[in-house]
Amino acid sequence: MTSGYFPVAPELWPEEHKKSYEGGIMTAMSTVATDFNKSEYGAVIQTPSSHPGLFSILMSWNSGTNIKDRMHKFSRTAHVFALARDQASGTVVDSPNCISYQMKDVDKDNLSKGIEKVLRIMAAAGAEEIGTHNNKGRSLKVKEVSYHEFEKFVNEESSMSVTDLSTPVCSAHQMRSCRMGNNPKESVMNQMGETWEVEGLYLADSSVFPTALGVNPMVTIQAIAYCTAQHVLEVLKRKR
Known part of the structure; x- marks a missing residue:
């Protein structure tokens, strides 16, 4: 800053x-x-x-x-x-x-x-x-x-060092800790937001991002949450 x-x-x-x-x-x-x-x-x-x-x-x-x-x-x-x-x-x-x-x-x-x-x-x-x-x-x-x-x-x-604790470095909007993808070996969730390992377990926050965005992720999180929720509704309708 x-x-x-x-x-x-x-x-x-x-x-x-x-x-x-x-x-x-x-x-x-x-x-x-x-x-x-x-x-x-x-x-x-x-x-x-x-x-x-x-x-x-x-x-x-x-x-x-x-x-x-x-x-x-x-x-x-x-x-x-x-x-x-x-x-x-x-x-x-x-x-x-x-x-x-x-x-x-x-x-x-x-x-x-x-x-x-x-x-x-x-x-x-x-x-x-x-x-x-x-x-x-x-x-x-x-x-x-x-x-x-x-x-x-x-x-x-x-040019001052950012790793010798003299410069505050903050982290905001942590992302991709449970990344989404089409390969179970390289991701935690599938494209619908469901975990590969546990059926019926969904995530819909910034942890599913494939990579860091570099900008405030609010709108992206809202979009992913909406799409994931729509998929969950479809799954529940098919099970009725």
Whole structure:
């Protein structure tokens, strides 16, 4: 995630009275970094809403004065994140409470490219100050630095490691843990949503996706649930 502070200026923030935490939960999306390596597995850029508690724990700690200043600017701070359609996968190990997930290099590259784009978008939109959300994250006052200083900041912040626990990496909309397919050896469910192993057992959520989508799966889940439900009704009618 990144943040951008926008000062009071009609051309930058048209609705002066509006706060960053008001309005829709997620209001904009860009695919500018989706296909930078021709794989369609790049990063989607989105703007989420954020409350003060979440914002405060994401920001890097420098001093009490610094965090006070950032919280004071919260209502006019925009938040943008890069969402990667990952190619990696995980497994449950030892117990239901322990999982193992190894991020692939291509996923790291996609996130880095996404963060680079986000920082540039913030600056181009007129943010007075931009920064990244991680333990070692820094901020930059865009209009007070040279072009070379800006480029150095963007390159350094977007290339920070995402596997040394210094950068928060979140997972949302888990998918394909019980993938659907036409081969029992490569899938858990058939195309109708019924498990290969247990007759009459159906699933109709994101776990049956053949692969990760890279976008919010709400509408896809609704469609699969509807189609699966229609099939179940047909099965029940035949058994009557």
